[in-house]
Amino acid sequence: MTGSYTIEIPGGAAESLRVRRHRTLTLRALGADPNVAMLIYALDDPTERLNVPDTLKAQMSARIKPPMTLMSDMGRALATVTDSSLDWHDAITGHSMSEQVEAKFGPSSYAADRNARRRSARDGLLDELWKHDLGARDLHANINFFTKAVPSGDERGTLTYVPGHASERDFVTLRTEIDVLVVLSTAPHPLNPSIVWNPAGVLLEIAGSTAPGPEDPARNWRAETSRSLELAERSYL
Amino acid sequence: MSDEFELDAIVEAGDGWIGEVPAGTLFRVTDLHGNQAVDTLLYDAHDYTNRYSAMDTIREQGAAYLTTGSVLLTVNGDTLATIVDDTCGRHDTLGGACSQESNVVRYGQHTRYQHSCRSTFVRKAKEWGRGLEKRDIAHNINFFMNVPLTADGGLTFEDGVSAPGKYVELRAERDLLLLVSNCPQLNNPCNGYDPTPIRLTGRRP
Numbered sequence: 001m002t003g004s005y006t007i008e009i010p011g012g013a014a015e016s017l018r019v020r021r022h023r024t025l026t027l028r029a030l031g032a033d034p035n036v037a038m039l040i041y042a043l044d045d046p047t048e049r050l051n052v053p054d055t056l057k058a059q060m061s062a063r064i065k066p067p068m069t070l071m072s073d074m075g076r077a078l079a080t081v082t083d084s085s086l087d088w089h090d091a092i093t094g095h096s097m098s099e100q101v102e103a104k105f106g107p108s109s110y111a112a113d114r115n116a117r118r119r120s121a122r123d124g125l126l127d128e129l130w131k132h133d134l135g136a137r138d139l140h141a142n143i144n145f146f147t148k149a150v151p152s153g154d155e156r157g158t159l160t161y162v163p164g165h166a167s168e169r170d171f172v173t174l175r176t177e178i179d180v181l182v183v184l185s186t187a188p189h190p191l192n193p194s195i196v197w198n199p200a201g202v203l204l205e206i207a208g209s210t211a212p213g214p215e216d217p218a219r220n221w222r223a224e225t226s227r228s229l230e231l232a233e234r235s236y237l
Numbered sequence: 238m239s240d241e242f243e244l245d246a247i248v249e250a251g252d253g254w255i256g257e258v259p260a261g262t263l264f265r266v267t268d269l270h271g272n273q274a275v276d277t278l279l280y281d282a283h284d285y286t287n288r289y290s291a292m293d294t295i296r297e298q299g300a301a302y303l304t305t306g307s308v309l310l311t312v313n314g315d316t317l318a319t320i321v322d323d324t325c326g327r328h329d330t331l332g333g334a335c336s337q338e339s340n341v342v343r344y345g346q347h348t349r350y351q352h353s354c355r356s357t358f359v360r361k362a363k364e365w366g367r368g369l370e371k372r373d374i375a376h377n378i379n380f381f382m383n384v385p386l387t388a389d390g391g392l393t394f395e396d397g398v399s400a401p402g403k404y405v406e407l408r409a410e411r412d413l414l415l416l417v418s419n420c421p422q423l424n425n426p427c428n429g430y431d432p433t434p435i436r437l438t439g440r441r442p
Contacts, residue, residue, distance in 0.1 A: 053333025063390040075338030094292035136286040151386035157301030
């Protein structure tokens with residue numbers, strides 16, 4: 001594929017995109033403490049979807065970073081994290097619900113706030129899922145790009161949100177490995193302690209790419225990562 | 238849901254169990270022989286879309302492991318159950334359930350035809366009926382499983398912290414549908430490389 005496009009997604013918004021395989025999808029932060037909650041589905045059968053536990057345990061990581069693949073419940077690499085200015089993206093703390101957003105920031109409505117209304121990630125994700133005939137049953141653990149909640153290593157596995165982990169110009173690039181549906185929200189992360197609603201927007205750039213070659217870092221990092229790429233490729237033979 | 242409630246079941250290694258657990262009752266999972274992972278899903282018995290959410294539970298308790306005092310939440314933030322007693326000490330909810338496909342990724346093609354938890358989950362869900370199917374299989378709890386997280390972002394499956402006779406007891410805070418897979422995984426230490434039976438018991442307090 002030649003050509004590319006870039007869209008600006010404001011903070012607090014939601015988006016869904018069909019992306020064919022071997023495209024890059026780059027997210028660039030436009031402000032401080034950005035968060036992009038993302039769900040990914042196989043385009044040909046959305047009951048196959050991003051599986052965060054499978055992704056983490058196969059690659060023995062509690063964080064998302066290059067050159068990990070993002071795996072489906074069927075073992076296929078949905079996408080590879082090919083590059084990022086950050087070495088930690090969260091995938092274990094979910095996304096905001098409407099009750100939490102209202103409790104923290106106060107009530108908000110279209111009538112009062114027009115399109116600056118404060119919407120939870122859940123509202124945005126569901127609005128987008130419904131457009132594709134998906135819904136609540138299809139909610140699963142999401143990735144929170146640009147967010148870090150660090151385990152303390154103690155007996156309870158205490159997690160602490162790290163403010164300031166990401167700022168303007170931080171980025172992450174994914175390469176799709178199969179045809180996918182990507183659903184995302186730019187609402188603030190629920191653990192972000194700020195009580196001021198000022199979610200950062202992101203630039204989202206889609207561009208053509210090529211299949212990962214034998215020297216691709218994802219093929220030469222962990223055997224599990226490489227096998228998830230092979231399973232993705234087999235399904236196109 | 239009926240006032241009568243009696244639960245006493247042995248679940249053999251590699252088998253599953255599905256059934257309703259009324260609000261207000263206590264149910265216990267006992268690791269009869271030690272080092273046995275018990276993959277567990279919970280649903281609001283009256284609305285299966287209101288199901289256990291590992292990540293919402295982790296975020297709201299601010300900690301990754303489950304133990305006494307942990308409140309198990311749904312995807313909508315509702316309380317499903319509370320862990321009221323735990324002689325093991327901690328339980329995983331990040332490791333998910335093994336599947337034939339994830340076994341291929343983790344261990345290679347030769348493991349494709351081994352039994353797995355996700356096959357048990359889907360089979361039990363379909364047998365239960367009422368519309369429950371693969372889409373409704375969310376991220377589960379792994380009772381007795383030890384998956385330590387490190388401050389530098391590592392995550393590994395390690396030998397169990399459990400032992401014969403250890404148990405975890407939960408109080409149902411609403412009418413529940415309980416779905417259990419007694420894990421058949423042979424390729425990592427989660428079952429001590431020797432899957433063994435577990436016991437499910439339940440009573441009114």
